[in-house]
Amino acid sequence: MAAPSVSWQWLLAPVRGIRQWDWRAIVACVVLAVFVWVFNALNKTHEYAIDYPLQFSVNAKRAVVPIQAPPMSLRVRVSGSGWSLLRRFVGWDLRPLEVRINQPVGQRFWLPRSNKVLLDSQLNDLTVLGFVPDTVWFRYDWLKTRTFKVVARPAELASENGYLPTGPVMVAPPRVELSGPAALLDSLPAWLAVDFGGHTLSANFFSEDLPLQIPYPDLLTPHVDKVKVRLDAQPFRQGETLVPVVAQGFPADSSVTLQQGQARLRYLAPASAEPAPPQAFKVWAEFRYLERGAASLPPCVELPPGYRFLSLEPAQLPVKYAENWNNRRDRSR
Numbered sequence: 428m429a430a431p432s433v434s435w436q437w438l439l440a441p442v443r444g445i446r447q448w449d450w451r452a453i454v455a456c457v458v459l460a461v462f463v464w465v466f467n468a469l470n471k472t473h474e475y476a477i478d479y480p481l482q483f484s485v486n487a488k489r490a491v492v493p494i495q496a497p498p499m500s501l502r503v504r505v506s507g508s509g510w511s512l513l514r515r516f517v518g519w520d521l522r523p524l525e526v527r528i529n530q531p532v533g534q535r536f537w538l539p540r541s542n543k544v545l546l547d548s549q550l551n552d553l554t555v556l557g558f559v560p561d562t563v564w565f566r567y568d569w570l571k572t573r574t575f576k577v578v579a580r581p582a583e584l585a586s587e588n589g590y591l592p593t594g595p596v597m598v599a600p601p602r603v604e605l606s607g608p609a610a611l612l613d614s615l616p617a618w619l620a621v622d623f624g625g626h627t628l629s630a631n632f633f634s635e636d637l638p639l640q641i642p643y644p645d646l647l648t649p650h651v652d653k654v655k656v657r658l659d660a661q662p663f664r665q666g667e668t669l670v671p672v673v674a675q676g677f678p679a680d681s682s683v684t685l686q687q688g689q690a691r692l693r694y695l696a697p698a699s700a701e702p703a704p705p706q707a708f709k710v711w712a713e714f715r716y717l718e719r720g721a722a723s724l725p726p727c728v729e730l731p732p733g734y735r736f737l738s739l740e741p742a743q744l745p746v747k748y749a750e751n752w753n754n755r756r757d758r759s760r
Contacts (some may be wrong), residue, residue: 472507472508473506475504476502477505477512479500480499480521480524482523483497484526487531492606494568495565497526501559503557503559506553506556507554522549524546524549528565535564538562568611570606570607573604574604575604576617578619579620579658580621585626588662589665591661595658597658598621603619605619605641606647607643620639620640621654622640624638629660630659630661635653637653637654637655638653639652661697661699663695663696663697663735664696664697664698665695665696666695666696668694668708669692672690672711673710675711676715681749683746683748686744690744691739691740703734708729709727712744713727722745724746726743
């Protein structure tokens with residue numbers, strides 16, 4: 428461990444006799460050298476990119492709204508002395524460049540070089556070399572207000588213990604207004620949906636603070652952003668039964684017959700209702716709904732009052748033709 432300490436002695440020899448006041452002199456010399464270097468650099472000419480503030484003003488007889496707002500600043504490449512660049516860099520005497528848009532709905536861009544003379548006068552101690560970007564894009568449209576119907580879809584509510592809506596949905600207010608770009612408002616449908624979020628459907632559903640599903644929220648402003656929703660609900664139970672399929676209006680000569688004698692019907696029944704008798708469920712097929720050459724036709728279903736249809740197997744009822752059926756049908760026409 429002694430060898431390293433000996434090897435460092437020759438490095439410490441030049442400064443071993445320096446007193447405390449000698450260190451202060453060295454620091455002063457370094458500070459003076461840095462000051463001279465900075466002062467010399469500030470007197471030279473440099474190139475630099477500064478963010479120059481912009482102030483857009485719109486000249487229009489009607490109110491307009493930005494779809495793509497113009498930028499608040501523009502990067503300008505300039506050259507000048509270090510003192511001038513330092514003053515502009517810290518924002519001293521940096522007035523915004525005023526840009527006037529006379530046709531906001533039709534005009535889509537602005538060329539910074541078109542205001543170069545004005546910018547040169549405001550940056551009188553700097554030389555403007557270029558702009559980044561060389562084209563500034565924006566888009567305006569006329570401001571419009573449109574009325575929309577509020578639509579609440581109970582099917583979007585999570586059901587709790589089999590509850591389903593049983594009556595009309597009441598929404599207040601039933602209509603709301605949106606303000607924004609005219610072209611965007613005209614492209615929307617005539618309704619706005621209620622956002623149920625994480626709410627669940629129970630016996631008595633009532634909420635005073637349901638938000639609306641606002642399209643393009645950054646561009647459209649609702650006059651009312653929350654609505655009240657009220658609806659009645661009751662629990663349902665699921666069931667199924669086999670129902671005989673009845674043929675109605677089919678030819679008496681059996682030239683066309685049903686191949687399906689029974690169908691499996693799935694339904695929802697009110698939980699508080701008594702089980703319905705089998706004859707209360709009806710499935711039938713009407714011959715008039717059979718299209719020419721079709722192999723099946725849609726069924727007709729009737730349920731007890733208060734019941735709701737889920738599904739039917741088969742969804743289409745197959746039919747069977749006699750061998751001479753097509754010839755008969757052509758002669759009858």
